[in-house]
Amino acid sequence: MTKAYPSNLTWEQWELIAELFPKEKPGGRPRTVAMYAIVNAILYVLCSGCTWRALPGDFPAWSTVYGYFWRWSKDGTWLKIHDKLYQWVRVASGREPSPSEATVDSQSVETATMISLDVGYDAGKQIQHFRRL
Known part of the structure; x- marks a missing residue:
């Protein structure tokens, strides 16, 4: 269990996005770390601006955290999470999940x-x- 950092997700926030992360691959090595801890470690690095190697010791190993971050960046997981959260925010504010039109300005x-x-x-x-x- 890690300390409570300002960048940590609440359990309610985690429950909203937990299903969007890839499941464990069948036949692969079983996961030994909680995905909640991995995501909180990634958020810690992104919010604090520290290096991966400077992660506090109560998070999973920096190489494990970075490995998940890299894979999720390459396989589109972060984009999928962004798009889902974007739609939820729009619906929560009483708008359609996706905008019907957009404008572009150039100079x-x-x-x-x-x-x-x-x-x-x-x-x-x-x-x-x-x-x-």
């Missing part, structure tokens, strides 16, 4: 001449803009 910026070969013209703003190649 043309004047630059010095002779810094690139590609030149464009923004007819709406009546300025010339340059792009590095």
Whole structure:
């Protein structure tokens, strides 16, 4: 059991996302650490800004924690959790789970001449803009 750090999830928060993490692979080595402890250790590193090796000793080994973080980054687990939490927050505020439309704004910026070969013209703003190649 680890100390109560400000970055730790509450049990209620953990219950919301626990099912989104990959299950233990059949035939593989059995897990010896709790996923709750792994996620709290990852959140500790992300919130405190410390290095993986500087994890306090009451968390699982830093190499184990980093291994899970790396795998979940590569297999899309973090993106899946983000998307689910994003939808829950929208629904909780009385909105649809996904936005129906979005807007994108861009800005043309004047630059010095002779810094690139590609030149464009923004007819709406009546300025010339340059792009590095």
